[in-house]
Amino acid sequence: SQTIHQWPATLVQPVGSPLSLECTVEGTSNPNLYWYRQAAGRGLQLLFYSVGIGQISSEVPQNLSASRPQDRQFILSSKKLLLSDSGFYLCAWSGLAGYTYEQYFGPGTRLTVT
Amino acid sequence: GDSVTQMEGPVTLSEEAFLTINCTYTATGYPSLFWYVQYPGEGLQLLLKATKADDKGSNKGFEATYRKETTSFHLEKGSVQVSDSAVYFCALDNYGQNFVFGPGTRLSVLP
Numbered sequence: 001s002q003t004i005h006q007w008p009a010t011l012v013q014p015v016g017s018p019l020s021l022e023c024t025v026e027g028t029s030n031p032n033l034y035w036y037r038q039a040a041g042r043g044l045q046l047l048f049y050s051v052g053i054g055q056i057s058s059e060v061p062q063n064l065s066a067s068r069p070q071d072r073q074f075i076l077s078s079k080k081l082l083l084s085d086s087g088f089y090l091c092a093w094s095g096l097a098g099y100t101y102e103q104y105f106g107p108g109t110r111l112t113v114t
Numbered sequence: 115g116d117s118v119t120q121m122e123g124p125v126t127l128s129e130e131a132f133l134t135i136n137c138t139y140t141a142t143g144y145p146s147l148f149w150y151v152q153y154p155g156e157g158l159q160l161l162l163k164a165t166k167a168d169d170k171g172s173n174k175g176f177e178a179t180y181r182k183e184t185t186s187f188h189l190e191k192g193s194v195q196v197s198d199s200a201v202y203f204c205a206l207d208n209y210g211q212n213f214v215f216g217p218g219t220r221l222s223v224l225p
Contacts, residue, residue: 034213043217044158044203090157094213100146101214102163103205105157 043071
């Protein structure tokens with residue numbers, strides 16, 4: 001069966017510090033991968049998605065970046081965090097279930113920028 | 115572009131009450147429709163889905179019917195429990211690359 005891991009689970013970082021969040025998927029190959037952010041009490045904001053190694057599409061221009069160095073690894077980074085980067089970061093993957101796609105989410109990383 | 119609209123929350127119900135959370139969508143073609151649930155501090159979990167008109171998705175006592183004529187996919191449960199307290203997201207997928215999520219509806223069930 002497929003599983004998706006994210007780490008760390010929680011993170012407290014000062015403004016201006018770098019960021020690296022990691023996501024890995026097991027049990028599937030060539031998944032579509034996604035990074036979302038969820039502000040407190042709000043909906044999902046799609047940040048990046050990837051359909052293959054080295055292929056990244058950005059949905060929102062900001063000081064975050066994403067990379068996919070391996071087929072099942074997706075990394076979210078920042079060189080200098082802003083207060084507004086605080087939130088709950090969710091990684092997800094999608095794949096075929098029968099004739100349609102389904103999307104599956106990781107447990108999330110709670111980031112607080114102080 | 116494609117979009118999903120959900121009723122604004124929060125929704126507060128007593129245990130064993132009937133639940134309806136409305137969801138309507140705008141999309142070209144024939145999207146797949148989903149309901150996801152998010153418990154506090156966790157990621158989203160797929161609750162149910164429907165892939166074509168008049169399909170009914172069901173799971174854990176929840177159900178929703180794909181109504182193409184009204185472009186709707188309302189979530190229902192006959193008798194809610196305190197453990198159903200969570201945020202519910204309606205979503206669609208058109209072509210399998212990007213999912214579109216509604217803003218979420220927070221449900222609180224009181225004992």
